Amino acid sequence: QVQLQESGPGLVKPSETLSLTCTVSGGSINTYSWNWIRQPPGKGLEWIGYIYHTGRTSYNPSLNSRVTMSVDTSKNQFSLQVTSVTAADTAVYYCARKCGSDSYSFDYWGQGTLVTVSS
Amino acid sequence: DIQMTQSPFSLSASVGARVTITCRASQNITSFLNWYQQKPGKAPKRLIYGASSLQSGVPSRFSGSGSGTDFTLTISSLQPEDFAAYYCQQSYKSPLTFGGGTKVEIK
Numbered sequence: 001q002v003q004l005q006e007s008g009p010g011l012v013k014p015s016e017t018l019s020l021t022c023t024v025s026g027g028s029i030n031t032y033s034w035n036w037i038r039q040p041p042g043k044g045l046e047w048i049g050y051i052y053h054t055g056r057t058s059y060n061p062s063l064n065s066r067v068t069m070s071v072d073t074s075k076n077q078f079s080l081q082v083t084s085v086t087a088a089d090t091a092v093y094y095c096a097r098k099c100g101s102d103s104y105s106f107d108y109w110g111q112g113t114l115v116t117v118s119s
Numbered sequence: 120d121i122q123m124t125q126s127p128f129s130l131s132a133s134v135g136a137r138v139t140i141t142c143r144a145s146q147n148i149t150s151f152l153n154w155y156q157q158k159p160g161k162a163p164k165r166l167i168y169g170a171s172s173l174q175s176g177v178p179s180r181f182s183g184s185g186s187g188t189d190f191t192l193t194i195s196s197l198q199p200e201d202f203a204a205y206y207c208q209q210s211y212k213s214p215l216t217f218g219g220g221t222k223v224e225i226k
Binding site (some may be wrong): 044045046047058060061062094096098102103104105106107109110111112 | 152153155164165169172210215216217218
């Protein structure tokens, strides 16, 4: 059974960089795409982007210039960085696997981690 | 970007009721439409993929239909554990986008 677990600081100051890591267990990171999705409190879901084990990425243009994703296949982990954060980046951040079939849907999700942007 | 519009925003229904949620895409997405259920404080859970394929382990009272731009999620007989938020999501074209969600509440 594939499991994903987010980790990282729960509080980030405005203008600083948000950094999160997702650790994948029960399966290899060398297949599928690995995604970040966020949800501001009380609001809907926003896809941030994905990364493959090769390092190939695709980002949502709404965040494109501030987002960087990376992957560490030796640790079965992938990471997210969002620079110059503001209060609007306060959200629960989920990592999720997008399957290569099944309509390219998100079949496994982490439990989510709340990141608050505040001084 | 492909806009996904869900309706209603929320609904109130009784146990045993038939519930239908609609999702409209701003352009043709063929059958690249997925549905998720989210309970408070939890991650979303995949219910339906490819517009109508039921995720393994999901009760058969859930069904999905549609293609092109118009899609529906139907719960044939609402159960207490079905009270949650439901989201549609298109996987046809990047950026991947979600509908705004439908909250199903107890009447």
